[in-house]
Amino acid sequence: MINKKEIKNKINSVLNTKKITRAMEMISVIKMKKSKVKINLIQPYLNTLEKIICNLSNVIRNKKEKSLFFFQKKIKKIIFIVFLSSKGLCGNLNTNLFKHFLLYLKESIFGKFSFKIIIFGKKESIFINQLKENIQEYNFNFYKNFNFFTVKNFSNKIFQNYKKKKFHEIFIVYNKNCNKKKYIPIIEKLFPIQRNSKKSLSKNSWDYIYESDSSLLYENILNRFCTIKIYHSILENLINEYSSRIIAMKNATENSATLIQDLQVIYNKSRQFNITQELTEIISGASVVLMD
Secondary structure (H helix, E strand, C coil): CCCHHHHHHHHHHHHHHHHHHHHHHHHHHHHHHHHHHHHHHHHHHHHHHHHHHHHHHHHHHHHCCCCCCCCCCCCCEEEEEEECCCCCCCCCHHHHHHHHHHHHHHHHHCCCCEEEEEEECCCCHHHHHHHCCCEEEEECCHHHHCCHHHHHHHHHHHHHHHHCCCCCEEEEEEEEECCCCCEEEEEEEEECCCCCHHHCCCCCCCCCCCCCCHHHHHHHHHHHHHHHHHHHHHHHHHHHHHHHHHHHHHHHHHHHHHHHHHHHHHHHHHHHHHHHHHHHHHHHHHHHHHHC
């Protein structure tokens, strides 16, 4: 029979683990709520920017103007910006994203285009081992100082590099939030802007009145769009991370409770066995005395 002290130590250890997982679950709930507040604040602004850019896209195409933000004749170099989780213990969030990304690379990129990858977030050996030759930057500490201004600085750098034609397409790779328990890995083209046929305008559609050079306004708007879109994608990925961690920690807490019950049964059996053994020894001893 297992020593009672060992069982008691195991029960205490699992109890401590249960407290930690419960605390991590509550922390993730609070962080997720904060991220949702941020994303709800910028969503109207992003929606308005997307409508403006959609109109500009159709106006430029109808006027047959040339803009590298809306047209790219020759695609040679592509940059992928991948957002992983800030930490671990969030289920298969990163693994699913990697599988989806790798499948896309095999089907559409490998052997056709030159590409580089910028990765932000948790260090994942699966990325490093399989795509290390294409990784341009891997920032593990991005989320430690994460805020809108750090995103803006990074976005401005990417925007200027695209403007200088250092690469011809920009993609962002992240987990898109569907609901509390569902997310989908997504690869979204940032530049050049894709035309949405459902929102396309007729040849006689209206245009904006510009108070300065239209090309400068285009760049200003598109630069803002780039920043907001990247910031929005990071927040969506964080919401999915916290949601996955809540589920993982909730399951861990429930499993801990079940394990404690099982250990308590074993402890009670061990205790009962020891009591029975002691009673048997006392009775045996008493019988020997009476016989004498």
